[in-house]
Amino acid sequence: MSSLYLLIAISLVLGVVCWLLFMWAAKKGQYDDVEGPKYRMLDDDDEKDGK
Numbered sequence: 001m002s003s004l005y006l007l008i009a010i011s012l013v014l015g016v017v018c019w020l021l022f023m024w025a026a027k028k029g030q031y032d033d034v035e036g037p038k039y040r041m042l043d044d045d046d047e048k049d050g051k
Contacts, residue, residue, distance in 0.1 A: 025031065
């Protein structure tokens with residue numbers, strides 16, 4: 001029975017840590033622009049060189 005309490009405690013701690021990491025990433029703006037990177041990789045960089 002004590003191993004069950006240990007597993008519950010570990011899962012709660014991991015859940016809280018994952019939630020805190022998600023909240024930190026959301027506040028840093030990691031999820032602001034999900035569409036932009038796929039269009040930026042298609043941009044032609046040669047136009048910036050003046051050629």
